[in-house]
Amino acid sequence: MKDRDKFLLIVTIFLLVYFMPVESQRLQNSVLEGLYMLREYAREHVLFCLIPAFFIAGAMQNFISHESVMKYLGKGAPPILAYSVAAVSGAILAVCSCTVLPLFMGIYKRGAGLGPATAFLYSGPAINVLAIIMTARVLGWQIGLARAVGAVLFSVVIGLLMAKLFREDEAERQKTFQSAKVESEGRSLGQTAVYFAVLVAILVFAAWGKPPEKIGLFYAVYSVKWYITVALLAALAYMLKAWFKPDELSAWLQSTWDFAQKILPLLLGGVLVAGIVMGRPGTDRGLIPSDWISRLVGGNSIISNFVSSVVGALMYFATLTEVPIIQGLLGSGMGKGPALALLLAGPALSLPSMIVLTNTIGPKKAFAYISLVVIMATLTGWLFGLILA
Numbered sequence: 112m113k114d115r116d117k118f119l120l121i122v123t124i125f126l127l128v129y130f131m132p133v134e135s136q137r138l139q140n141s142v143l144e145g146l147y148m149l150r151e152y153a154r155e156h157v158l159f160c161l162i163p164a165f166f167i168a169g170a171m172q173n174f175i176s177h178e179s180v181m182k183y184l185g186k187g188a189p190p191i192l193a194y195s196v197a198a199v200s201g202a203i204l205a206v207c208s209c210t211v212l213p214l215f216m217g218i219y220k221r222g223a224g225l226g227p228a229t230a231f232l233y234s235g236p237a238i239n240v241l242a243i244i245m246t247a248r249v250l251g252w253q254i255g256l257a258r259a260v261g262a263v264l265f266s267v268v269i270g271l272l273m274a275k276l277f278r279e280d281e282a283e284r285q286k287t288f289q290s291a292k293v294e295s296e297g298r299s300l301g302q303t304a305v306y307f308a309v310l311v312a313i314l315v316f317a318a319w320g321k322p323p324e325k326i327g328l329f330y331a332v333y334s335v336k337w338y339i340t341v342a343l344l345a346a347l348a349y350m351l352k353a354w355f356k357p358d359e360l361s362a363w364l365q366s367t368w369d370f371a372q373k374i375l376p377l378l379l380g381g382v383l384v385a386g387i388v389m390g391r392p393g394t395d396r397g398l399i400p401s402d403w404i405s406r407l408v409g410g411n412s413i414i415s416n417f418v419s420s421v422v423g424a425l426m427y428f429a430t431l432t433e434v435p436i437i438q439g440l441l442g443s444g445m446g447k448g449p450a451l452a453l454l455l456a457g458p459a460l461s462l463p464s465m466i467v468l469t470n471t472i473g474p475k476k477a478f479a480y481i482s483l484v485v486i487m488a489t490l491t492g493w494l495f496g497l498i499l500a
Contacts, residue, residue, distance in 0.1 A: 141386075141388070142387055144390045146386070147386065148382055152378075152379070152427070157375075159318050160317075161209065161371075161375065163310070163318070164210045164213045164214055165371045167213070167217065168213035168216055172221065174306070174359075175307075180221045183196050184197060184228065185223060185224055186282075197223075197234065197270065198231070198234045198238065207427075207461075208427070208461045209461065210235075210314075210318070211235035212378075212471070213370045215229075215471075217370075222285070224274060224281060224285065225472075226273050227270055229480055230266045233484065234266035237266065238262045241320075243259045245323065246434055249323075249435070250441070253499065254451055258455065265487055273476070276479055277475075280476075298354050302354055306347075306354065312339075313344065313347065316339045316343065317336070319333055320333070377466045378466075379463075382427060382462075385461060404418070405444060407419075408446065411449070411492075412493075413493055416448055416488075416490075416493045419488075420488040420492070422453065423452070423456040424481065424485055426461060427461040427463060428457050428458055428461070433458055447499055448496025449496075451492045451496075452489055453488075456484050460484055465477065
């Protein structure tokens, strides 16, 4: 950074601090709101979502061969196979926009093409079976169906467009993976598959959220999720002792730590900023008043759908929380088109995930991905509103 730029930055920060309206109740509430949101994130998502995801990403880095990733998700993989695998894998995990990031980084650094990798990045938070069912029951079958179809199509279309936009960069990046040496492992393919299945199952059951109704399969699983998780941890402990060498475990832990130290500080900072600016979902204590948003997302104009998509992209939604929030907004006059736009953009993006994504794949690719999600959510919501009208 040049001295002139440093000077301008220092002057800007000084002026912001000098004129900061600390006596404003809105500002005081927003800072407190950011701290509340950060605490909630640490309590509800770091231990049972992010940490298992870090371990899975570290395992991908060490125990999945370049050859396997290239076969199913790399440049030479048939597009139908690559995007199907990416979309299905993301749907099985059903994680939030932040938890999916280390998993995305794991397959991307191991050789997955940008297209399939971004399809996976979108599908993980967006194609959540329980969330889609809850959407249909609470918000109506039309929005539920549109969300399900839109999320699946989005994951593929966004992946294809990202691959098209950055095909030259991808061609260069893929050369490094095609020339990588294939290392032999002491485990069979079946043992490796079982090991990863157990890791994924630990993430799924540890992060299993409480359904809104105490009936059905989802609540039955929730009531016994910790028994299942403990059993899976015991199985994992046996595998680590019987199937892995000490140096392999050390490399796995080192990779896990590398992912954690790169991602976690950015995520926590992003959550704090998101809480200050937008407030926790369902509250009106952020810097931007919620009634401003409610007025902007009424009707079914392009503007209202765009605003809804942008707001959804900036906010952080824990899994399932977006449904009751949109239910309240619909009651306040939100159009059904903007509601769908928020459902398609919100779970897949958040300010924290944008920060990490920019640091991971670079500002150009991150901006393209974020723009594609917002634009497609806007147009889909607008068309959906026209159809209902």
